[in-house]
Amino acid sequence: xxxxxxxxxxxxxxxxxxxxxxxxxxxxxxxxxxxxxxxxxxxxxxxxxxxxxxxxxxxxxxxxxxxxxxxxxxxxxxxxxxxxxxxxxxxxxxxxxxxxxxxxxxxxxxxxxxxxxxxxxxxxxxxxxxxxxxxxxxxxxxxxxxxxxxxxxxxxxxxxxxxxxxxxxxxxxxxxxxxxxxxxxxxxxxxxxxxxxxxxxxxxxxxxxxxxxxxxxxxxxxxxxxxxxxxxxxxxxxxxxxxxxxxxxxxxxxxxxxxxxxxxxxxxxxxxxxxxxxxxxxxxxxxxxxxxxxxxxxxxxxxxxxxxxxxxxxxxxxxxxxxxxxxxxxxxxxxxxxxxxxxxxxxxxxxxxxx
Amino acid sequence: xxxxxxxxxxxxxxxxxxxxxxxxxxxxxxxxxxxxxxxxxxxxxxxxxxxxxxxxxxxxxxxxxxxxxxxxxxxxxxxxxxxxxxxxxxxxxxxxxxxxxxxxxxxxxxxxxxxxxxxxxxxxxxxxxxxxxxxxxxxxxxxxxxxxxxxxxxxxxxxxxxxxxxxxxxxxxxxxxxxxxxxxxxxxxxxxxxxxxxxxxxxxxxxxxxxxxxxxxxxxxxxxxxxxxxxxxxxxxxxxxxxxxxxxxxxxxxxxxxxxxxxxxxxxxxxxxxxxxxxxxxxxxxxxxxxxxxxxxxxxxxxxxxxxxxxxxxxxxxxxxxxxxxxxxxxxxxxxxxxxxxxxxxxxxxxxxxxxxxxxxxxxxxxxxxxxxxxxxxxxxxxxxxxxxxxxxxx
Numbered sequence: 001x002x003x004x005x006x007x008x009x010x011x012x013x014x015x016x017x018x019x020x021x022x023x024x025x026x027x028x029x030x031x032x033x034x035x036x037x038x039x040x041x042x043x044x045x046x047x048x049x050x051x052x053x054x055x056x057x058x059x060x061x062x063x064x065x066x067x068x069x070x071x072x073x074x075x076x077x078x079x080x081x082x083x084x085x086x087x088x089x090x091x092x093x094x095x096x097x098x099x100x101x102x103x104x105x106x107x108x109x110x111x112x113x114x115x116x117x118x119x120x121x122x123x124x125x126x127x128x129x130x131x132x133x134x135x136x137x138x139x140x141x142x143x144x145x146x147x148x149x150x151x152x153x154x155x156x157x158x159x160x161x162x163x164x165x166x167x168x169x170x171x172x173x174x175x176x177x178x179x180x181x182x183x184x185x186x187x188x189x190x191x192x193x194x195x196x197x198x199x200x201x202x203x204x205x206x207x208x209x210x211x212x213x214x215x216x217x218x219x220x221x222x223x224x225x226x227x228x229x230x231x232x233x234x235x236x237x238x239x240x241x242x243x244x245x246x247x248x249x250x251x252x253x254x255x256x257x258x259x260x261x262x263x264x265x266x267x268x269x270x271x272x273x274x275x276x277x278x279x280x281x282x283x284x285x286x287x288x289x290x291x292x293x294x295x296x297x298x299x300x301x302x303x304x305x306x307x308x309x310x311x312x313x314x315x316x317x318x319x320x321x322x323x324x325x326x327x328x329x330x331x332x333x334x335x336x337x338x339x340x341x342x343x344x345x346x347x348x349x350x351x352x353x354x355x
Numbered sequence: 356x357x358x359x360x361x362x363x364x365x366x367x368x369x370x371x372x373x374x375x376x377x378x379x380x381x382x383x384x385x386x387x388x389x390x391x392x393x394x395x396x397x398x399x400x401x402x403x404x405x406x407x408x409x410x411x412x413x414x415x416x417x418x419x420x421x422x423x424x425x426x427x428x429x430x431x432x433x434x435x436x437x438x439x440x441x442x443x444x445x446x447x448x449x450x451x452x453x454x455x456x457x458x459x460x461x462x463x464x465x466x467x468x469x470x471x472x473x474x475x476x477x478x479x480x481x482x483x484x485x486x487x488x489x490x491x492x493x494x495x496x497x498x499x500x501x502x503x504x505x506x507x508x509x510x511x512x513x514x515x516x517x518x519x520x521x522x523x524x525x526x527x528x529x530x531x532x533x534x535x536x537x538x539x540x541x542x543x544x545x546x547x548x549x550x551x552x553x554x555x556x557x558x559x560x561x562x563x564x565x566x567x568x569x570x571x572x573x574x575x576x577x578x579x580x581x582x583x584x585x586x587x588x589x590x591x592x593x594x595x596x597x598x599x600x601x602x603x604x605x606x607x608x609x610x611x612x613x614x615x616x617x618x619x620x621x622x623x624x625x626x627x628x629x630x631x632x633x634x635x636x637x638x639x640x641x642x643x644x645x646x647x648x649x650x651x652x653x654x655x656x657x658x659x660x661x662x663x664x665x666x667x668x669x670x671x672x673x674x675x676x677x678x679x680x681x682x683x684x685x686x687x688x689x690x691x692x693x694x695x696x697x698x699x700x701x702x703x704x705x706x707x708x709x710x711x712x713x714x715x716x717x718x719x720x721x722x723x724x725x726x727x728x729x730x731x732x733x734x735x736x737x738x739x740x741x742x743x744x745x746x747x748x749x750x
Contacts, residue, residue, distance in 0.1 A: 164748070171402035174417060177409045186406070215389060216412040240406040241533075242747045342532045342743040 014041040015305045018076040018100075020069045020091060021083035022047035022056050023172035025105055029134075030080050031060045033297030039305040044072045052172070073098050078128075078308055080301075081105060084175035085183045089114035092129070096121040101128035103304045103314075107192040108132075108321040110183040112329050119318040130304045130314035131321030133196045137299040138264050138291060143283035144257070145201050153252025156202070156232040161248040163194045163261055164221075164239030177218065185218030186240045187328055194238065194261050196324040198248070204229045210331035211338040221338060224331060265290035360726075364577045365391035369432050371470075372397050373420050373461055374439030375413070376404040378533050379476065379526075383437055383569045384413055391573070398429045398440070407533070420457030426464035435576055436465045436473045438514075441507070451506035458510035462517035472582070474575045475514040477525045479561065479587065480504035484705070485714040492525075492585055492720050500705070511585065522581035524571055527589040527716050528599075531565030531736060532743035541603045542749050545613045548698045550604075551625070553710040555616045556597025561589045561716040564736030567729045574725040586721040590736070591729045596710050598733070606741045606750050612696050622707045629701035 017040050019026050026045075034042050044064040047053035053065035066072050069079065069091060078101040081092050089109040092102045096118065108131045109115040122129035135141055147153065175181035176189060199205060207227040212219035220241045227233040237244065246262040254273055260266020271278040282290060300315075307314040370387055374380035375397030387393040388411040399405050400419040409415065418425020420440045430436065438461045442450025458475065465473045481504060482490060483497030498505045514521045528537040544550065571588045575581040597614070604610035617625065702710065721727035731739070744750050 167403045167406065169403050174402050174405075174415055177402060177405055177415055185410070214410050217410045218406075220406040220410055244748050340746075342739040342746070344739065 014039060015077040015308060016041060016043035016075075018042075018044045018046055018069060018072050018079045019062075020046045020079050020081050020095075021087070021105075022049070022053050023082060023084075023175075024170050026080070026082040027056060027172070028170070029293055029297045030082055030301070031056060031062075032294050033301050034080075035060050036294065037298050037301050037305075039302050040078075043076050046072065069095070073100055076100065078102070078304065082132075084173065084181045085188070086110055086175070086181045089118055092118050093121040096125045096127045096129060099125045099127050101130075101304070101308045103130040103132060103301065104321075105132045106134075106196075106321070107183065107188050107325060107328070108318065109325060112322060112325045115318065115322040115325050119322065122318055128304065128307045128314055129318040130300075130307065131316045131318060132300065133193065133316045133321060133324075134293075134296050134300050135193045135197055135261070136200060136316055137296045137303075138266075139283040139285060139288065140259055140264075140266050140268060141197055141200070143268065144197075144259050147257065148201050148250070152255070153250060153257055154254035156230065156250055156252050158232060158251045159198075159202075159234030159248060160251075161194055161198065161234065161236045161261065162244040163190060163246050164237070164242040164244030165190075165246070165262065166243055167240055179218055182218060184328065184332065185212070185214060185222075186220055186238050187212065187222050187331060190240060191222065191236075191238045192324050192328065194236070194248070195327055196321075197261060198226070198236070199323045199327065200320070202228045202230065202232060205327055208327065208330055208334070209336075210334055211336045212331075213338045213340060214335075215337075219338075222331070223338065226327075264293055264296050361573060361577045362391065365393040365435075365573070367392065367394065368434050369394045369396065370435045370437065371430050371433040371465075372437045372439060373457075374441065374476070375399065376401065376408050377439060378531075378535055378538075379529060379565060379568060379572075380437065380439035381408055381533065382531075382565050383439065383572055384408055385411060386566075386569055386573070388413060396429055396433060398425060400440075419453075420461050421453060423460055423464070426460055427467065430461075430464040430468040430470065433465070433468050434471050436461065436468075436470050437476070437572060437576070438462075438473060439476045441476075441503075447502040451502035454503070454506035455509045455513060459513050459517075462514055462519055462521070466517060466519045470519060472576055473514065473517075473519050473521045474572050474581075475511065475521055475523045476572070477511050477523050477585065478504060478507050479525050479527045479589075479716065481508040481511060481525060484708055485712050487713040489715050489717050490587070491717040492587055515583065520582040522575040522578075522583075523585040524568070524575055525585055525587045526568050526571075527561035527563050527587070529563055529565055529568055531740055532747075534565060534740070537562065538740060538744070539749060541600070542607065542744060544700060545600070545604050545607055548700045549613055549615045550600045550700060551617050551622050551702050551710075552597055552600065552614050553617060553619055553622050553702070553707055556595055556600065556614070556710075557713070558596050558709075558711045559593040559713045559715060560596045560599040561593045561714065562599065562733065562736075563589045563729070564731035564739075567727075567731055567736075570730065571721060571725060571727045574721075574727055578725050580724040584720075584724065586725060586727075587716050587718055588721055588727065589716040589718050589729075590731070590733060591718075592733075593715055594733050602733075602737045606744055608750075609696075615699055619707055619711055622702050623704060625699065626701045626703060626707070 019042050022045050034040055042062040044066055045053040045057045045062050046066050046069045050067050057065040079095050081102055081104040083091055088104050092104045095102050205226055206229050208224050210224040212222035221239045223237040226236055247258050248261050250257045256271040258269040265282055267280055269278055269280045303315045370393045372380050372384050375384045376399055384395050387395050395413040397413050397415055398418055399415050405415055416429040442453030480499055481496045482494050483499045496508050511523050530537040568588050600614050604613035
């Protein structure tokens with residue numbers, strides 16, 4: 001329930017947030033951003049592990065720690081939901097119905113149906129629902145979107161996106177390693193970011209041919225051929241076992257554009273067709289500097305706060321967060337095994353390896 | 356009993372693997388699930404490393420091999436334990452402690468869980484610096500003077516004394532997809548600099564493809580004759596180090612430019628020089644020298660360059676010295692591609708001895724008692740490794 005003085009005094013007090021779920025992303029990204037934001041403050045940290053919530057509350061100067069979000073929901077202006085994926089929908093829906101605005105971590109839900117229920121709950125509770133697809137807040141992401149929308153590359157003939165890192169993420173729990181709590185493997189975890197960017201840049205997708213390496217568990221590598229309504233078709237490869245180039249290359253009629261997709265301040269290279277000199281640099285707002293992830297999360301939380309105050313849609317509303325989930329659902333539904341040509345089983349010495 | 360005949364031996368059995376997020380344990384978990392229908396549990400210290408493992412329906416228990424409570428949970432109800440974990444973090448002393456104490460605690464957990472067998476992964480290095488000629492399991496174990504091999508030797512003793520039926524495997528250089536020391540590290544090293552081939556690389560490298568080692572582990576878990584025994588596990592035939600490094604270098608292209616022949620004395624002198632000077636001094640100076648003629652002329656009379664010349668004449672083969680001269684004269688443009696593109700990695704003295712030895716590891720005991728038959732010759736194993744390395748963006 002939104003009752004605090006902050007709502008009636010847009011220039012005054014900060015919005016008071018509950019951070020629900022105190023795992024790695026809350027620790028590394030949300031809490032540092034909230035602590036430097038001028039528009040929000042953390043009022044209470046909620047985690048099933050009270051010791052963890054208390055330790056983080058001490059570290060970030062948050063007055064209260066709790067184990068049940070329901071006990072604090074009516075004392076805050078909004079909530080950041082950073083729980084395991086399987087809890088995103090039920091907890092967000094409950095909060096939204098109570099009228100508490102929610103910024104939910106990515107992926108917003110386990111599938112498109114859950115996302116629909118969240119969007120409906122936001123309408124019902126007249127509360128803002130924002131999705132933590134923070135990569136959209138990179139200046140580079142907006143720059144690429146503008147460049148493509150304005151048609152500066154000419155017609156896009158194809159694209160090639162390779163995103164892969166061997167993770168060093170400081171897991172607080174093992175939820176990302178289980179299908180029932182993660183929903184999916186690398187596609188749902190890393191893939192949701194880069195697919196969201198692609199859909200934001202390129203528009204509506206029309207067809208997908210998807211393969212991954214799951215064999216009774218969660219995929220760690222996947223690739224797809226993805227076609228768009230515009231007629232452009234390209235390849236996407238996503239990995240959490242390999243360090244890939246982490247860029248997307250767009251082949252346009254007039255120029256080729258390469259942009260980093262795993263870095264808040266990536267290099268962007270523009271090569272004009274049939275010209276030997278290329279331009280390489282970084283996207284900047286006037287007077288702006290390169291972003292780091294704290295800057296990005298501050299932008300995200302400030303946009304969330306502004307949406308609540310101004311009664312407008314956030315930069316990434318539920319309907320936008322849903323788009324990549326639809327594509328991910330289609331990928332899993334049409335899944336085929338990824339060929340791993342080195343992974344032959346033992347055979348007599350000298351046996352021919354299938355090529 | 357050969358590998359074909361053990362199908363069914365693991366079906367439905369609950370198996371614990373330590374080190375299951377690693378190179379060997381990971382492939383073992385994969386094959387136990389996919390080929391043998393085992394119910395696999397893995398003790399995982401670093402959850403971020405488990406991505407590849409959870410592609411399969413395995414149970415992850417969070418903890419490390421020194422955590423007795425996590426071990427008890429993980430081993431509970433397990434009939435079979437494969438102990439592949441070893442210390443990979445922290446100081447050498449800490450790693451050695453993990454190797455000894457971790458093995459003791461894993462065996463204790465296995466004993467309490469009434470496991471019928473533990474397969475303990477050891478190493479060829481428990482035999483110390485090996486001599487020319489045949490080596491089999493009757494050779495004396497020797498301390499090698501480094502924490503890893505000495506602690507693995509102690510771990511073998513701890514395992515055998517545990518009262519649990521134990522089989523120990525002593526693999527040679529294990530390579531293959533997702534391989535560390537003998538795969539990815541070699542590729543990274545050859546990318547960054549040149550490998551010294553001691554005595555022209557005529558020493559023998561005993562190596563085993565990961566799937567052959569995993570097959571041996573499966574056999575050691577099943578064969579009654581394996582209990583209380585240690586087995587050397589290697590490929591059918593050794594290869595020369597020239598073949599080994601040459602094959603990796605070819606994956607990267609420009610193979611010959613990534614290795615350099617030296618005698619053992621030259622390699623030792625090069626090592627000593629490298630220890631006495633700041634790292635990269637040679638490379639930096641050469642880079643500056645290559646920039647332009649004026650810079651070259653100005654700095655060629657400096658003390659550093661005089662030292663560099665002396666060093667070069669002391670440690671570099673004559674052919675190289677000629678190449679340097681030719682290159683300097685040509686303004687830094689190499690006379691040939693092979694010349695001076697990459698710095699040389701100095702080899703510590705024990706490694707010089709290691710690469711010089713013509714040891715031939717015998718696998719007769721594993722063949723006789725386990726029915727072990729290497730299925731991957733060097734060419735096949737390396738072809739598969741190359742396919743993986745290309746996919747993994749390492750080439």
